[in-house]
Amino acid sequence: MSRFQMIPTLFLLAAMMLGESNAQLSATFYAKTCPNVSSIVRSVLQQAQGNDIWIFPKIVRLHFHDCFVNGCDASLLLNGTNSEKTAPPNLSTDGYAVIDDIKTALEKACPRVVSCADILALAAQLSVSLGGGPTWQVPLGRRDSRTAHREGIGGIPSQHDSLANLAARFKSVGLDSTDLVALSGVHTFGRAQCAAFMDRLYNFNNVSGSVDPTLNATYAKTLQQRCPKGGDVTSLIDLDEQTSLNFDNKYFLNLQNRRGLLQSDQELFSTNGAETVTIVNRFASSQSQFFGSFAKAMIKMGNISPLTGSNGEVRLDCRKIN
Ligand code: HEM
Ligand SMILES: *[C@@H]1O[C@H](CO)[C@@H](O)[C@H](O)[C@H]1NC(C)=O
Numbered sequence: 001m002s003r004f005q006m007i008p009t010l011f012l013l014a015a016m017m018l019g020e021s022n023a024q025l026s027a028t029f030y031a032k033t034c035p036n037v038s039s040i041v042r043s044v045l046q047q048a049q050g051n052d053i054w055i056f057p058k059i060v061r062l063h064f065h066d067c068f069v070n071g072c073d074a075s076l077l078l079n080g081t082n083s084e085k086t087a088p089p090n091l092s093t094d095g096y097a098v099i100d101d102i103k104t105a106l107e108k109a110c111p112r113v114v115s116c117a118d119i120l121a122l123a124a125q126l127s128v129s130l131g132g133g134p135t136w137q138v139p140l141g142r143r144d145s146r147t148a149h150r151e152g153i154g155g156i157p158s159q160h161d162s163l164a165n166l167a168a169r170f171k172s173v174g175l176d177s178t179d180l181v182a183l184s185g186v187h188t189f190g191r192a193q194c195a196a197f198m199d200r201l202y203n204f205n206n207v208s209g210s211v212d213p214t215l216n217a218t219y220a221k222t223l224q225q226r227c228p229k230g231g232d233v234t235s236l237i238d239l240d241e242q243t244s245l246n247f248d249n250k251y252f253l254n255l256q257n258r259r260g261l262l263q264s265d266q267e268l269f270s271t272n273g274a275e276t277v278t279i280v281n282r283f284a285s286s287q288s289q290f291f292g293s294f295a296k297a298m299i300k301m302g303n304i305s306p307l308t309g310s311n312g313e314v315r316l317d318c319r320k321i322n
């Protein structure tokens with residue numbers, strides 16, 4: 001091939017590659033192939049909630065843990081030796097059986113059509129709105145990975161990260177400070193194990209007997225009673241001491257009172273001079289601003305490196321590749 005023939009060939013190749021990476025998700029992706037997808041997912045979730053009042057937060061968390069490891073590709077759900085969900089510290093991610101139930105219902109209604117990655121995104125949205133939070137149109141069309149990325153589990157932010165590190169991790173996947181604060185606001189519902197924050201009560205910064213100085217003193221006492229030294233570190237404590245079953249903006253009022261449960265929560269408000277402080281105050285005074293920013297941030301998070309087009313596959317069983 002001459003130099004002159006090669007140029008258009010390279011151009012075409014580049015255009016194809018760009019086309020692939022720009023492939024857009026769309027809210028109407030299943031309009032023809034599975035028009036009832038949303039109500040099917042909703043009905044399984046509502047049924048599941050009858051057995052487990054905490055199912056909505058569990059489901060939302062799965063979408064986050066999926067997206068932050070190699071993109072929103074359902075890699076989190078795979079079984080096996082390279083599995084992400086069994087990698088320590090997995091803490092208490094849960095809700096996998098309900099994702100299986102949703103998949104089963106969808107395979108009945110529209111076989112081989114809806115990916116597990118889209119199930120996670122859609123189920124997260126519906127869990128938020130069923131829990132009292134905002135509703136938004138979920139971009140769809142993700143496909144499922146053929147591999148898990150156990151080694152990537154370190155990409156999930158830790159509750160002990162400094163605010164600067166949290167912001168950097170979010171930035172590396174295209175999420176800004178407003179997204180960080182809005183998404184952290186999801187800790188307005190659900191629970192955490194004592195193990196996730198006990199260092200703040202007894203051993204802050206590895207100093208024995210030290211209590212996190214950003215923790216409200218009366219709240220610290222309450223938590224010490226709920227999570228006694230030497231007690232069961234898997235006991236579950238409400239992330240929002242006021243209304244942990246509801247998706248609302250009380251989380252931000254808690255932060256203003258130094259009553260955030262996780263260190264990473266409280267840092268958003270208690271880090272001097274941080275731009276996140278203003279954002280916390282804004283969301284504390286306006287639930288609708290929180291809801292609007294939360295929906296936007298969830299769409300951005302759901303856009304992290306999806307597999308689209310002919311990449312990946314639509315798994316028949318979310319726990320294993322076809
Ligand atoms: C800012 C970074 C984040 C950190 C450091 C963080 C950390 C944690 C930790 C340590 C827990 C307690 C887990 C346990 O004890 O088992 C938790 C719970 C939870 N996280 Fe996050 N998280 C973050 C962001 C997010 C995001 C972006 C979402 C979803 C959009 C999310 C959703 C949840 C939910 C719903 C729960 C409660 C789960 C349940 O009740 O079972 N988190 N998070
Ligand atoms: C859609 O699914 C819901 C919930 O399963 C069901 O009540 C409804 O009848 C379905 N509609 C159609 C057109 O299949």
Ligand SMILES: *[C@@H]1O[C@H](CO)[C@@H](O)[C@H](O)[C@H]1NC(C)=O
Pocket residue numbers: 079317319320
């Ligand atoms: C995946 O692992 C779970 C829990 O160990 C098990 O119940 C399930 O049958 C497994 N599924 C597949 C497809 O391997």
Ligand SMILES: *[C@@H]1O[C@H](CO)[C@@H](O)[C@H](O)[C@H]1NC(C)=O
Pocket residue numbers: 085086087088090091093094
């Ligand atoms: C998380 O790890 C614990 C302890 O290693 C294990 O018992 C649990 O089954 C794991 N969770 C999942 C979903 O695999």
Ligand SMILES: *[C@@H]1O[C@H](CO)[C@@H](O)[C@H](O)[C@H]1NC(C)=O
Pocket residue numbers: 205206
């Ligand atoms: C506390 O000590 C442990 C074990 O030496 C170490 O892994 C951890 O990073 C330390 N944490 C802090 C906040 O210094």
Ligand SMILES: *[C@@H]1O[C@H](CO)[C@@H](O)[C@H](O)[C@H]1NC(C)=O
Pocket residue numbers: 216217218256257258259
């Ligand atoms: C501690 O919590 C109480 C009750 O919410 C609140 O009145 C008080 O202002 C808080 N203290 C600080 C330092 O924020």
